[in-house]
Amino acid sequence: MKRIPPPLDLSRLRVLPLEQRRSLSRIEDILVDPSSPPPPLDAAAVAAVRAAAQRLQAARDREASILLICGAHLLRNGAALILGRMLEQGWLSHLATNGATSIHDWEFAWLGRSTESVAANVATGTFGAWAETGRNIHLALLAGGIAGEGYGRALGRFIHEEGTTLPSTEELEELLRAEPGHPLAPARADLLRAMRLHHLPPGRHTVIHPWKQVSLFREAFRHQVPLTVHPGIGYDILANHPMFNGAVIGRAAEIDFCQFAAAVDGLEDGVVLSIGSAIMGPQIFEKSLSCVHNLRLQEGRSRIGGHTIYVVDLQDGGQWDWSQGEPAKTSPAYYLRFCKSYARMGGTMHYVQCDNLAFLHHLYHELGR
Numbered sequence: 001m002k003r004i005p006p007p008l009d010l011s012r013l014r015v016l017p018l019e020q021r022r023s024l025s026r027i028e029d030i031l032v033d034p035s036s037p038p039p040p041l042d043a044a045a046v047a048a049v050r051a052a053a054q055r056l057q058a059a060r061d062r063e064a065s066i067l068l069i070c071g072a073h074l075l076r077n078g079a080a081l082i083l084g085r086m087l088e089q090g091w092l093s094h095l096a097t098n099g100a101t102s103i104h105d106w107e108f109a110w111l112g113r114s115t116e117s118v119a120a121n122v123a124t125g126t127f128g129a130w131a132e133t134g135r136n137i138h139l140a141l142l143a144g145g146i147a148g149e150g151y152g153r154a155l156g157r158f159i160h161e162e163g164t165t166l167p168s169t170e171e172l173e174e175l176l177r178a179e180p181g182h183p184l185a186p187a188r189a190d191l192l193r194a195m196r197l198h199h200l201p202p203g204r205h206t207v208i209h210p211w212k213q214v215s216l217f218r219e220a221f222r223h224q225v226p227l228t229v230h231p232g233i234g235y236d237i238l239a240n241h242p243m244f245n246g247a248v249i250g251r252a253a254e255i256d257f258c259q260f261a262a263a264v265d266g267l268e269d270g271v272v273l274s275i276g277s278a279i280m281g282p283q284i285f286e287k288s289l290s291c292v293h294n295l296r297l298q299e300g301r302s303r304i305g306g307h308t309i310y311v312v313d314l315q316d317g318g319q320w321d322w323s324q325g326e327p328a329k330t331s332p333a334y335y336l337r338f339c340k341s342y343a344r345m346g347g348t349m350h351y352v353q354c355d356n357l358a359f360l361h362h363l364y365h366e367l368g369r
Contacts, residue, residue: 011197011242015131023113025104027211030078034085038361041354048310048352049359053366055271055308056091064270064307065263066093069281070356072100075216076115077357080108082364084219091367094263095152095220096256098280099231099238099249102155102217106137109159109215110207127240134241135198136207139164141252142194142245145187150255151229156221159209168202169195190248198243226263228256230284261288265296269306273363274342276313276356282341289345307347311338312359317351 041049059066068083075097086092107114110132121127128134137155143164144154158164172192176185194200212218220227231253233239233246264285274281293303318333322343327333334340342349352359 010239010244013129013240013242015129015134015241016126018107018111018130018132021116021126021130023107023111024115024117025076025108025113027108027112027114027214030076031081031214032078032357032361034082034361034364036361038365039355039358041358041362045352045354045359046362048350048354049362049366051350052271052273052308052310052363053369055310056363056367059270060090062269064268065266066091066270067096067263067267067272068092068094069096069272069274069277069285070101071098071275071277071280072104073276074356074360075101075104075108079357079360080105080214080216080219082360083216084214086364086367087219087223087225089367091364092225093266094260095216095225095227096260096263096281096284097152097227097229098277099229099236102137102151102229102231103133103236103238105215105217106155106159107133109209109212109218110136112211128237129240130237131241134238134243137238138194138241138243138245138248139200139205139207141248142166142187142191145248145251146184146191148184148187148255149252150259151231151249151252152217152227152256153221154252155229156215156217156219156227158207159212159215159218160221162209162212163205163207165204166191166195166200166202171202186247187251190245190251194243194245194248226259228260229253230256230260230280257284257288260284261291264288264304265292267304267307270308272307272309272342274309274311274338275360278313278338282338286341286345303346305346309342309345309347309349310352311342311349312352312354312356313338314353314355316353322349322351 056066104114140155140158169192172188175188317339318336320327320333322339339351
């Protein structure tokens with residue numbers, strides 16, 4: 001029988017100081033002033049923005065959910081301050097994003113720089129192998145885990161409070177002995193193991209974030225708006241670090257998925273803005289909506305309805321008019337997940353071919369009229 005090789009030992013990974021990395025984005029170069037004039041859009045996009053603004057206003061008046069789902073490019077394109085203003089002004093009731101966004105957000109908040117050359121750094125084995133990024137995001141999630149917090153809230157708190165405080169290993173051992181079946185026992189065990197393996201002392205771990213005012217995670221935490229992270233194990237550079245712990249990431253993501261589903265449960269006559277999320281957004285939305293319907297129907301409640309979904313991406317939507325329903329399986333448009341999945345989710349779906357930052361910038365200005 002052929003021998004299966006053992007898993008790779010990632011604890012032997014060599015990581016480097018983040019400041020040594022050639023970062024491709026600087027916060028001062030990319031940030032967009034919310035008050036600045038937005039770039040021009042074509043007539044179709046302008047009409048979509050105006051309609052979306054009206055829907056957001058109506059949803060806010062009804063206290064229905066307004067969900068913004070985005071990938072990392074929206075943050076990398078400089079939208080942090082615009083999103084921060086929208087949070088402050090109550091235009092968004094929930095933010096959902098992927099693991100990459102959390103990494104860029106933390107690096108911008110701590111260093112003021114982010115993004116690296118994937119091709120060049122994979123070739124040298126240094127892609128993602130940055131000491132502070134993996135260490136501090138894991139530290140935030142480990143500390144959040146023993147408080148029962150999800151990924152987004154734990155990281156937002158870590159940035160806002162400039163670090164975290166860890167209990168002693170003796171405290172954790174006593175809790176595990178006394179309450180082995182406690183819901184937080186697995187998180188306590190993971191923290192205990194991490195403290196021993198990675199020499200994390202008890203007490204205060206101060207991590208100053210000089211650019212925290214531009215952190216989307218910190219702003220969501222500060223304004224008490226749920227921000228949920230929906231990562232994949234091995235998708236993000238957190239895997240390129242000796243502290244990589246899929247259980248810690250998965251536990252935090254589980255809490256965030258349930259939090260996202262709670263926002264979907266409030267979506268009756270609400271709005272979804274899916275901006276630049278080709279896979280994560282439609283995948284979590286369809287699963288969470290099914291969970292919501294499962295519970296609602298058990299309770300004799302109606303399914304979610306009356307909601308409007310705006311899907312924004314640069315691609316041409318398969319050159320298909322999605323208001324006419326799904327294309328045939330022989331059409332390339334059928335395989336555009338970010339259109340097809342949302343089109344199946346009830347309510348009304350509008351596809352807008354537009355730059356993600358330009359759409360959001362115009363929407364913010366339209367809401368302020």
